[in-house]
Amino acid sequence: MRPTTPTAEKAPTTTDTTTGRHARREGFEDGALLTVDDVHVRFHTRNGVVHAVEGVSMALSEGEVLAVVGESGSGKTVFTRRVMGLISGSRDTDVEGTVTFDGIRLSELDAKGLSKVWGKEIALVLQDPMTSLNPVKRIGTQITETLRLHQNLTKQDANARAVELLRSVGLSEPERRVRQYPHELSGGMRQRVTIAIALSCSPRLLLADEPTTALDVTVQAQILDLLGDLQSRLGMAMLLVTHDLRVVRSRSDRIAVMYAGRIVETAATKDLFDAPRMPYTEALMNAVPPITGPNHVRLAVIPGRPPDLLAPPKGCRFSPRCPYAQDRCLTEEPPLRDAAELPGGATGDHSFRCWYPVGTAENVEARRVNVERGETAAGTPVTGEMVPA
Amino acid sequence: MPDLRKTTTPSLEKAAVADLDATDSEITSADLDLVEPLTGATPTEPAKGRRRRTPFGWYLAWFWIAAIVISAIFAPLLPLWDPAVPDYNNVFGGITPQHWLGGDTLGRDNLSRIIYGARASLLVGLCAVLLGAVAGGILGMVAGYFRGRTERVLALVTDVVLAFPGLVLIIAIVAILGASLTNLIVGLAILSVPTFIRLARATTLVVTQREFVQAARAYGCRPMRIILREIAPNVVMPVAAYGFIMVGVFIVVEGSLSFLGLGIPPPTPSWGGMIAGGRTQLIEYPHISLIPAAVMFLTVLAINYVGERSRKLFEVRESNL
C-alpha cells in the first residue's frame, strides 16, 4: 500500500463553496454554527422511563472541534442521534429543547426539510463503515449519488469528483476503488470511503460518532489524523463523539464529558487535561493504563458500574462511585458551575457539576473525611489507592 | 398442501435473520443498554411504549382458544347431545332452544359435533406439531452443532421431503395404512419435520457461535451435554413460537383433508368433515357448513394472532439477553 497522506490541492472546490456560504445566512448573530439548547430525550420502555439525555446544551463555532466523551449509558449516542435528527418525538420517545444549525431550527424540521441539510451542510461519519455503506452498490455509485443529489453535476463530472475525493482521503488507486464494492475493502479503507462521502458536498459541520472504535489501533491513528487534517484544511466544524479520552487529547479544541445523560464537565481541551474539576473526569483519566512507567501498576478503579438510566441516583449522578461524595451530593444535584468562580479558577469557558471540585480545599477536606470514615457518604469504601493524591 | 410450504419458509428465514440481527447489534453496539429504546423508537416496532396497552384482541383471542380447548377437553362432562346420534326432528334444523346451532344433514347436533370435532382438530394440530418439533428440533440441533457430514445428510433428507408434494404423501399414507387419526398425525408430523430441522439448525448455528458454547467446550463439556444444557434452552423458544403457528396451519390442513375425504373417517366428528357434510345443502341450509367453517376460521385466526404476537414479544425479550 502506498503512503496515504492527503494532499492539499485536492479539494479546491471545497474551500470555494465553503467560504461562499459563510456569509450567506442572515439574522444569525452569536457566531455559533451549531447551538444545542436544553435537549432532553426520554424513552418510554416496558420497564419505565429512560431519561437518556437530560438538559444538554452546547455551542459549536465555525471550524471548531468539540469532543463529546462518555461511556456506555452516558447518553452520548442518543444525544448525537438527536442532533442529527435520527431521533424525533414519537409515541415512545419524548424530545425537548432545540437544535439550531446556522439559524435553522433542525429540531423543528421534518424528514424532508432535514434531508436538504443533511449530506450537504451537515455530514455524518458513523462507527461501523460496513453498515453505513450499501453492500450491493459500487463505491463510486455511492459517492456520485450523494453528489448528484445535492449538486447539479453531470455523470462524468460526478465520477471525476468521486475519484478526486477518494484520493483526498488517502485511498490508493482511487480509479480502481470506485468500481469496487464495500466488501472488497478493509475496515480502514471503508471508513475512508464514508469520510469521502461525508465530505463530498463540502459540509460545514461533520458529526463523527465513534469514527474509529471499530478500527485497529494503527488504522485508528491514521483515520483520526485524516479527519483532523481535513477538518482544519476545509475549515469544518466537527463534533467528535467517542468513549476514549485519549484519542481526543490532541485532536479537539473543547471537550464535553457526559455522564448519565448530562454534561458533567466542559472545558477547553488543555484546561480539562491540566485541571479536571469533576471527579468523574479525573477518575476516567486515571483508569486508563499508562503507556509509560513500570508495568503491573495497580490501576485506579472507579467502583461500581455506569448508572442505570431507568433509576438514576438521586443528587449527583456520580455520587455512588465518587470517592469524595458527601451527604450533600446524595440529595442535591449540582448545577453546571463556572470554574472562574473557584479560587485560582481557570480562565475561559470551563464548567462542571460538582459540589467538591477537584483541586479545591473543599475537595481535599471531603477526601480526608471519607478516608477517615473508610467510606463515602454513599457507602462506597474508600481506600488509599482509589485516587492518587 | 403446497401452500403449507409457501407459508412456512419465509417465516423460517425471517426467524433466522432476526436471530442474526440480534447477535450483531449486541456485539457491535457500544451503548448496549441504549440499543433497545432506539430500536423501539423506530416506527416498524411500536411494540412498547407508555401508551401501549395490551390490545383487547389479545384477550379475546386467548378467551376463544381457552373456550375451545376447555370445552373440547371436558366435552363428555358437558350437557351435550351425543354427536353421533341422529335426531330426525333436527335434520337441517335451524337454531332452536334444544339445538343451539341447529342440526346437520342427519339431524345430529351441530354444537355437540363442533365441540367433539375440536377434539379431533386440536389433537391432530397439537400432536403433529409436537412430534414434528421434537424430532425436527433434535435433528436440527445435531446438524447445526456437528456440521460436516451429519449436516449434509440431514440437509439432503430435508430437501427431498420438502420437494415431495405434501398432499401426495398424505394420500399415499392414507392409501397404504388407511385413514385414521394416528396416520394423519404421523403424516403431518413427517411433513413438518423438515421445516423444524431448518429452524432449529439455523438457531443452533447462531447459538453455537456464542461464547458460552465455546466456554462449555473449553471446560470439557461433552457434545450431548452442550446440546441439551446449553443449546436446547435457546432453541426451544423460537421452535415453540413457530410450532404454535403451525398448530393453526395443521387445523386448516386437517379440515382440507377431511373435506377431501382423506382425513378423520366418519362418524368421528371433525370440522373439515362437518363442512364437507353440509356442502350439498349449501344453498338451502348454509349454516351446516358455515358454522363449523366460522369456528375453524376464528380458532386459526386466534392462534395465529396469539402466536405472532408472542413471537414478537419473545424477540424483543431475546434482544435483551
Next chain:
Amino acid sequence: MSSTEITRETSAVMDEPREQPATDDVVLRLEDLVVEFPAGAGQIVHAVSGINLEVRRGETLGLVGESGCGKSTTGRAIMQLPRPTSGSVHFDGRDLASLSAEEVRKLRPKLQMIFQDPISSLNPRRRIPDIVGDPLVVWGRGSEKAKVVPEVLRAVGLDPDQVADRRPHQFSGGQCQRVSIARALVLEPEVLICDEPVSALDVSVQAQILNLLEDMKARYGLTLVFIAHDLGVVRNISDRVAVMYLGRICELGPTEALFDAPVHPYSRLLVSSIPSMEGAQRGEVGTGEMPSPVSPPSGCRFRTRCPLATERCASEVPEMREVAPDRFTACHHPILDTPVEASLPVAGAAPAGAGDPSTNGSAPAPADS
C-alpha cells in the same frame, strides 16, 4: 532458529532473579503452530503460519496485534478449539495435538479460557450459580458446588447471596466478566487464556477487571496468556509480550523494554500508534493496513508497510533470533537501541547505534538498495 534453542538461551538470561514469580519452567510450548481455514472458492485463510512460543509458569504473556493477525486463533488453537492444522501444543509436557479428543478433554480443567464478550459468554437461560458450578458438575464434582461456587464468586468480587437467583441479563458487562472469570477458576486451572477480556468493557470497568485478573493470578497461582489489541492494557498486565502480525510473531520480549524501544518496525508502528493520556502519539503514525491473510506477502509479511523493507525482505522469510538478552525478533533489519519517540532512521541511513548482531552475513544497514 528452532524454539528449543530459544529455550536454552532464554533460560540463561532468566537466571537473574526477577521480582515476578515467573520461572524458567515452561508450562506451554507452541511449536510450528499452523492454523488455516477454508475461505471458499478454494482459497485458504492463513490465520496462523508457524508460531513458536513458550509460556513460562507463573508469567503473564501478552499477545498483541491488530484484528486478523491471528492472536485469537492462536489462543483457541492452544485450547484445541478447533484443533490446529499442524504443529504442536505442548502442555505440561504432553502434545495436545497428538492426543485423542477424550485425552484432551481430560486435560481441559488445567487449561481454561475467558472470552471477549462478557454477555455472550454466559448462557442467558441459566442462573449464575449454575453457570459457575457447571464445570464442577461436568467433572463429577457436583457435590462440591455448594461450597466452592460461593467461594469463587466471593473471590471475583460478587456477593454469592445476591447473585443466587439471577440470570446473566440482569448484570452489567463488568459483572458478567467477573462471572466468566469465576467459571474459569472454579476448576483451579494452571493456565488461563484471556481472549480480549476487557475490550468490550467501559474504561471505568476495565481497570476493575484488570486488577481482578492480577489478584486472581496471585491467589490461584495462574499463568496467563493475555490476548488483546489494546496495547496500554497489555503493557500493564504482561511480563513479556509477543507482537503478532498476519499470522506470525514479529517480536517477543520483556514488556517494558519492548514498549520503550521496539526492535521490529511493526511493533514500533504499533507502539507509536497508542493514543496517550499524556499527549499526542509517541512516534510517527504509519500508513497502510494489514493485507488479507488469504494471500499474505512473500518473505516478511510486514514488508508491504515497512519503511525499511528491502528486496531481501520479499525473498527471504526472517527467522526469529535473539537480538538482545531475552529479546527476539523476526526481522532482517531490526531497529536497535532506538527509543520509540525517536524518529525512524531514514531509508538508506544506518539505524542509530546499529549493532546488528546478524550473523548471516547480510548488510546491517536497513535499506541498502
